[in-house]
Amino acid sequence: MPKMTTGEIITQSLVANGVDTVFGIPGAHMYDLVDAMARESRIRFIHTRHEQGAGYMAYGYAKATGRTGVYTVVPGPGFLNSGAAICTAYGANAPVLCLTGNIMSHLIGQGRGQLHELPDHLGTMRGLTKWAERINHPTEAGEIMRQAFSQMHSGRPRPVAIEAPWDVFGMASEVPTPEAATSLPAPQIDAELIEKAATMIAAAKNPMIMIGSGAVDAGDEVLALAKLLQAPVTAHRNGKGIVSDDEDLAMMAHAAWRFWPQCDLLIGVGSRLELQYFRWRWLPPGLKVLRLDIDPTEMVRLKPDLGLVADAKAGVAALVDALQDKVGQRPSRVGEYRQLKAEAAEALRSVQPQEEYLRVIRKVLPRDGFFVEEVSQVGFTARMCFPVYAPRQYVTCGYQDNLGFGFNTSLGVKVAHPDKAVVSISGDGGFLFGVQELATARQFGINVVSIVFNNNAYGNVRRDQQQVYGNRLIGSDLVNPDFVALAQSFGVLGMRATTPSELEVALTKALAADAPVVIEVPVPTGSDTSPWPFYHPAAPA
CATH class of the missing domain: 3.40.50.970 (Thiamin diphosphate (ThDP)-binding fold, Pyr/PP domains)
Known part of the structure; x- marks a missing residue:
């Protein structure tokens, strides 16, 4: 097995997981990590003028690709300066990895006022991310990096953070060469619930489909469902473009509002349903709500009439299959929807x-x-x-x-x-x-x-x-x-x-x-x- 420093293990883990760019600002705690990156030709390092900029750039990279956005900053004030970007990545479901440091390992928790010391640095990171961990020794580094990538890309994508004490980045051990991480399997689709959902959908006369960032890879499936039902598809922010806005069944938010009073079934796919519940704040009488989301906690935060915990692409495809024998050839409503969209555009x-x-x-x-x-x-x-x-x-x-x-x-x-x-x-x-x-x-x-x-x-x-x-x-x-x-x-x-x-x-x-x-x-x-x-x-x- 090769002998590598913690900084080198982290760097090789990045390469193994397809990372080609790191944003950040070098600092004393991080020298051994940044030097390892400098010796790796497959990593491009873009240094910024503020830690917040590094975090946002990693976020932009992640949101525009679906791949991991990585940034590195010094601990304490450096990490805190990037806090707004981490909050954004958490709120908008982006796979962002923050690599930072800590004070010398033997001084953690003593409160002696070391450079960039926080009372609980790891706890602070955990409060802002999906998952955070400390590398205490190079023999842990590969496994912790593997867990970080797995956490980011499993279930609901969100930011993670890793820290290592100042002295640990340069510490070396014989370790296995890092390999690419694998994501945890998506929740298994419940066939019985799919059948119930299909029955609910088939009974609706005026369904609406609301999509969020959880549906980012399910555009074709969502559009197939919409065409089968002749239902409008709408989005607020993170769902925009998943179904192209020049599709006949796509509606931007205000056009969808004009359809809303007649809606009898809201089908949420990878969406918190912010538009309907927090913005419009009025529900049509008798409305039923069906939610499909990979995050089971969403079914608790806003309890639907029926909830499907599943990957959006696979879940919507299963719904389309289940509906084939329940929904006949529905008449086109494109003309009706074009009128609503024209009225909305004129109002705006x-x-x-x-x-x-x-x-x-x-x-x-x-x-x-x-x-x-x-x-x-x-x-x-x-x-x-x-x-x-x-x-x-x-x-x-x-x-x-x-x-x-x-x-x-x-x-x-x-x-x-x-x-x-x-x-x-x-x-x-x-x-x-x-x-x-x-x-x-x-x-x-x-x-x-x-x-x-x-x-x-x-x-x-x-x-x-x-x-x-x-x-x-x-x-x-x-x-x-x-x-x-x-x-x-x-x-x-x-x-x-x-x-x-x-x-x-x-x-x-x-x-x-x-x-x-x-x-x-x-x-x-x-x-x-x-x-x-x-x-x-x-x-x-």
Whole structure:
């Protein structure tokens, strides 16, 4: 058996599991790990200007591919700085691996105030991830790495973290060469429950299918189910694009709301059903709910009339098979649904200027391009009216809705897909959370186009203070730099567009430049139409 250090075992485990890129910032605790990566030609190391950037880039890489996104940071403040990204990966179901360190092994738990010491570093990691563990000796490293990959990709994908004490990274032992991990088997499909579910579905006259990120690999099966039932398919954030929005049976959120009052069966596939339960907040009389999810705890958090714990692809395929003898040739409802979609699109045109800017971006962005949103007036609107044509092409922060997510994440998406167009949208407030990563984009040639909608405010906060708190504005107005000049100071191309037509020209040029680009779009403060009435529509009379 070869003799390897812990750092080398970790590195070879990454290679064995198909990892080709690691984001991060080197630091004293991690030197032996980073040096092992430096000696491995199959690993590309992209160093960032902030730990949060490293975590978000790993997240973007993971969400855009389904493969493991890896980042490494020093323990304590380094890990904590990446905490927002870990929270996002947890909330949005992404296989992200954080590799970090700890103080010297013999000092852990003594509270002597060592460099980067936390009272309970491992406990802190466990509180933010699906699974976390410490490598105490190189003989443990291979097995712990195997468990990490297995945990990430088994069941509901979520982030994991591994730490090793400072002195352990350089410690060596004779160990087996690391091999690729295998995922745990998916839950076995319960044939009796499938039969019950098929009976329930066949009895429904107006079913609706709601998909989330758990259905990311089940688009064909979901569409087959929808066609069999002539049922609309909708999604909120993480499910966008799993069934292409140009399919006749696909409905974006507001069109689906218009169908909702007549719905008698909600079929949730890999979805928390946030749209129906937390956004619309009104259930049609007599509605039945069928859920299919690989995570059994979902059946407890929101108890359905019938729950199927299964992999989405296999589970939906089993439902389609079971329905063949129960559902005849149903008449097409495409004309009805086209009318609902047209009415919804017309209503959403009132959300200006966001809706028109989004139409321009969709027009210019290639069909196979990636769109990364962020919590902002344009980002909120995009969830309702930005068409997406394939899984993973719409990258969102899920329920965390955290500022600073968009631009940083888009860099990871572009590293994963260097030959595809990647466009990020941010507000002025959110963009400045991670503006330093323009240096990373410039240094490594990560050619993302970032569109910054500048309304000189935390727009949502400002509107709420005006409408709910008597116009008592506090902490919501912003004084910003010249974003074009700021981009240029990083050696990045900067542009400005003041109208949708100007944005169309600028974005076309930016994508053709094949370089990092920032496009500033000034928006008069307070002029954005609120998208929230479409998120929380009033119950039908």
